Amino acid sequence: MRHLLSTHDLSRADAIRILDTAEEMSAVNDREVKKLPALRGRTVVNLFFEDSTRTRISFEAAAKRLSADVINFAAKGSSVSKGESLKDTAQTLEAIGADAVVIRHPASGAAQRLATTDWISAAVVNAGDGTHEHPTQALLDAFTLRRHWAKLAGTPSGGTDLAGAKVTIVGDVLHSRVARSNVWLLTTLGAQVTLVAPPTLLPIGVEHWPCTVAYDFDEAIDAKPDAIMMLRVQAERMNASYFPSTGEYSRRWGLGDERFARLAELGLADTVILHPGPMVRGLEISSTAADSARSQVLRQVANGVSVRMAVLYLLLSSGLYAQDATAAHAKESAS
Amino acid sequence: MRRIVLSAGDIDRALTRIAHEILEANKGPEGLVLLGIPRRGYPLAVRLAAKLAAADPAVDPERIVGQLDITMFRDDLARQPTRPPARTVLPAGGIDDRVVVLVDDVLFSGRTIRAALDAIVDLGRPRSVRLAVLVDRGHRELPIRADHVGKNLPTSRAEKVRVRLAEVDAGAGFAEDLVAIESLPAQEEAR
Numbered sequence: 001m002r003h004l005l006s007t008h009d010l011s012r013a014d015a016i017r018i019l020d021t022a023e024e025m026s027a028v029n030d031r032e033v034k035k036l037p038a039l040r041g042r043t044v045v046n047l048f049f050e051d052s053t054r055t056r057i058s059f060e061a062a063a064k065r066l067s068a069d070v071i072n073f074a075a076k077g078s079s080v081s082k083g084e085s086l087k088d089t090a091q092t093l094e095a096i097g098a099d100a101v102v103i104r105h106p107a108s109g110a111a112q113r114l115a116t117t118d119w120i121s122a123a124v125v126n127a128g129d130g131t132h133e134h135p136t137q138a139l140l141d142a143f144t145l146r147r148h149w150a151k152l153a154g155t156p157s158g159g160t161d162l163a164g165a166k167v168t169i170v171g172d173v174l175h176s177r178v179a180r181s182n183v184w185l186l187t188t189l190g191a192q193v194t195l196v197a198p199p200t201l202l203p204i205g206v207e208h209w210p211c212t213v214a215y216d217f218d219e220a221i222d223a224k225p226d227a228i229m230m231l232r233v234q235a236e237r238m239n240a241s242y243f244p245s246t247g248e249y250s251r252r253w254g255l256g257d258e259r260f261a262r263l264a265e266l267g268l269a270d271t272v273i274l275h276p277g278p279m280v281r282g283l284e285i286s287s288t289a290a291d292s293a294r295s296q297v298l299r300q301v302a303n304g305v306s307v308r309m310a311v312l313y314l315l316l317s318s319g320l321y322a323q324d325a326t327a328a329h330a331k332e333s334a335s
Numbered sequence: 336m337r338r339i340v341l342s343a344g345d346i347d348r349a350l351t352r353i354a355h356e357i358l359e360a361n362k363g364p365e366g367l368v369l370l371g372i373p374r375r376g377y378p379l380a381v382r383l384a385a386k387l388a389a390a391d392p393a394v395d396p397e398r399i400v401g402q403l404d405i406t407m408f409r410d411d412l413a414r415q416p417t418r419p420p421a422r423t424v425l426p427a428g429g430i431d432d433r434v435v436v437l438v439d440d441v442l443f444s445g446r447t448i449r450a451a452l453d454a455i456v457d458l459g460r461p462r463s464v465r466l467a468v469l470v471d472r473g474h475r476e477l478p479i480r481a482d483h484v485g486k487n488l489p490t491s492r493a494e495k496v497r498v499r500l501a502e503v504d505a506g507a508g509f510a511e512d513l514v515a516i517e518s519l520p521a522q523e524e525a526r
Binding site: 017020021024025027031033035036037038066313314317318 | 413422
């Protein structure tokens with residue numbers, strides 16, 4: 001693995017390797033000295049062209065706990081606002097000596113572009129590109145679910161997948177890179193994914209995705225899911241009206257108090273609620289649901305650091321070896 | 336070419352002696368913690384703990400054994416293919432103010448032990464740290480020595496020392512423990 005760009009092309013073995021490594025990393029986060037020397041002397045650049053709270057902080061904490069140096073770059077207040085291109089920004093980072101670039105960008109495919117051009121030689125981690133993918137979010141969701149179910153079963157979570165689990169993803173699928181990354185990753189790991197959304201908020205071609213699609217949230221709850229993942233309504237990406245009113249959206253596709261109470265009525269004691277954040281309380285999720293014992297939201301944030309530590313470690317720890325291997329390969333093909 | 340230098344019986348007797356040496360040096364089992372280094376140091380630590388318990392009934396083997404992963408502390412991380420880390424498990428009482436005995440199968444360059452010492456510093460402050468190894472094959476690259484050695488094996492750098500333990504290697508066809516020296520093919524050595 002050189003880069004982490006999407007979960008679409010992530011193999012089951014690689015996914016489980018990341019989750020297992022994250023399991024060991026999480027042990028470090030419980031210790032008094034939350035620091036490992038594995039990436040000493042490496043530089044990780046957080047390149048954020050879009051606003052973010054938890055993803056940027058999470059990547060920063062992850063890199064620092066592995067002893068890497070972190071440079072935070074926000075497009076606001078940088079030369080990007082003077083019209084600098086992605087290429088020039090990337091080459092500046094290359095000149096500074098970045099070993100890894102964590103990039104968030106409003107354009108789908110920005111991370112892919114960085115990774116496949118010769119602009120930089122650093123490892124590229126996609127931290128969200130437009131409405132395409134957000135792989136580390138899907139990995140931390142899978143990690144959270146795997147841990148939850150392992151705990152219920154009383155077995156260690158290492159080495160296991162999510163076979164047989166039913167996960168329902170509800171909300172603005174059209175604009176959600178989190179939903180896309182999760183559909184690919186969770187099905188790779190053996191879970192059954194159901195998407196629930198108003199027809200206007202489903203992308204064209206969703207029928208070809210490896211999941212089922214429903215339009216009625218109540219029927220989806222009757223199917224007794226093991227986990228419900230609520231998505232944020234991404235008002236900032238909506239340039240047209242996709243539903244009549246927020247009141248109607250909330251009534252039909254929000255996890256309000258009534259639907260939350262139905263989980264208990266149906267005897268779904270172990271069904272958990274996930275949300276990638278930031279939550280819009282009162283729209284897609286009620287405060288009762290968000291603050292309940294079912295909610296994994298804060299656990300997701302904590303697990304995010306472990307998963308990102310694992311990703312950075314697996315991409316960066318063998319840096320010199322990878323360079324030698326590439327150099328040897330280049331030499332071979334030249335001769 | 337493979338030459339077996341320690342049989343299962345030899346290994347068992349060496350561990351019995353090391354267990355008694357540990358008790359003797361520590362003047363009893365007070366404050367002892369055995370930390371095995373994955374992969375093969377850990378089963379050795381478990382066996383040593385059982386032998387300590389057999390020698391002194393005051394020892395609860397479950398409560399003194401731990402596993403110490405040193406992957407993240409290696410000095411050659413960047414020069415090797417990526418290694419997934421293993422688990423670090425400390426005994427319930429932690430390692431603060433304990434006498435930690437590091438346990439590994441082969442002592443060679445000493446770099447693994449250096450990494451282990453760094454890892455220990457991040458976990459607590461033991462009263463002292465000692466080192467027990469099954470085989471010391473020489474060729475140290477750092478000023479490190481073992482306190483308890485199962486067998487000193489003079490080797491050449493071109494040789495490889497293979498330790499096989501039933502707990503780890505039964506799946507690969509080694510139901511019996513052994514320590515063997517393998518020499519590389521002759522033309523390799525001639526180079």
